[in-house]
Amino acid sequence: MNTAIKITGLTKVYNNGRGISNLNLEVQHGDIFGFLGPNGAGKTTAMKVMAGLLKPDSGDVQIFGASVLEDYVNAMKHVGCIIETAESYPYLTANDNLKLFARFYPHVDQRRIDECLEITGLSKYKNEKSRRFSLGMKQRLGIAAAILSKPKLLILDEPLNGLDVEGMLEMRKLIKQLAQEERTTFFISSHLIHDVELTCTRIGVVYGGKLINVDYTNNILANYSSLENYFVSEVDRNGRV
Numbered sequence: 102m103n104t105a106i107k108i109t110g111l112t113k114v115y116n117n118g119r120g121i122s123n124l125n126l127e128v129q130h131g132d133i134f135g136f137l138g139p140n141g142a143g144k145t146t147a148m149k150v151m152a153g154l155l156k157p158d159s160g161d162v163q164i165f166g167a168s169v170l171e172d173y174v175n176a177m178k179h180v181g182c183i184i185e186t187a188e189s190y191p192y193l194t195a196n197d198n199l200k201l202f203a204r205f206y207p208h209v210d211q212r213r214i215d216e217c218l219e220i221t222g223l224s225k226y227k228n229e230k231s232r233r234f235s236l237g238m239k240q241r242l243g244i245a246a247a248i249l250s251k252p253k254l255l256i257l258d259e260p261l262n263g264l265d266v267e268g269m270l271e272m273r274k275l276i277k278q279l280a281q282e283e284r285t286t287f288f289i290s291s292h293l294i295h296d297v298e299l300t301c302t303r304i305g306v307v308y309g310g311k312l313i314n315v316d317y318t319n320n321i322l323a324n325y326s327s328l329e330n331y332f333v334s335e336v337d338r339n340g341r342v
């Protein structure tokens with residue numbers, strides 16, 4: 102099956118009238134999809150619905166063919182996600198944090214934990230408590246936890262938030278590596294235009310609660326000198342809020 106995520110008519114409006122309205126989108130298996138939009142555009146709201154943390158007013162999200170609303174367990178079977186922040190137990194070591202997460206998955210053993218520590222570059226900090234970790238290391242531990250069960254799809258909410266240049270480079274490398282070596286599909290939200298340009302193969306621009314355009318990064322860069330120019334022109338074309 103080639104469609105990883107299918108979002109249809111997704112609407113969630115909060116009491117204050119803000120939120121998302123009538124979002125329609127398909128993400129294909131193998132995409133590194135960038136969900137790009139400024140603060141308050143509605144990215145987290147959409148991702149919370151996708152991860153089953155928030156009930157929409159209407160619409161649906163299907164993940165590998167299963168509805169998040171009607172068949173949550175099957176929809177989430179192949180998904181790893183980090184929504185808002187990567188949480189860990191600060192007084193546990195990286196290894197013990199992962200052991201705790203591994204209890205959710207009967208087939209994840211110490212070998213897989215070691216593999217995930219290796220993939221995320223944390224092997225040498227395996228026995229250090231995560232409270233001593235830098236933000237970048239905490240993010241990597243979050244990814245290590247999210248990939249334990251070898252999910253086919255990783256949903257990451259602003260994975261570069263708060264990282265310095267080196268941390269960003271490492272995270273970008275890790276995402277590309279997982280996409281290439283493990284064939285992981287990514288759905289990544291970000292307000293960092295430059296980063297989305299460098300990381301993502303396909304980009305959806307979300308603005309004022311609406312998805313205003315979706316295109317391949319290659320296409321965009323063939324027609325615009327930068328993603329920033331494309332973003333500004335799309336927002337202007339659709340009317341600023």
Ligand SMILES: Nc1ncnc2c1ncn2[C@@H]1O[C@H](COP(=O)(O)OP(=O)(O)OP(=O)(O)O)[C@@H](O)[C@H]1O
Nearest residue numbers: 115116117119120139140141142143144145146147
């Ligand atoms: N629980 C809530 N109650 C009322 N309004 C909310 C709630 N959560 C979010 N909003 C509003 O809905 C809109 C979309 O918020 P959301 O957090 O989805 O945006 P975002 O694109 O993720 O932004 P950011 O990059 O700042 O996280 C914003 O205007 C926000 O203030």
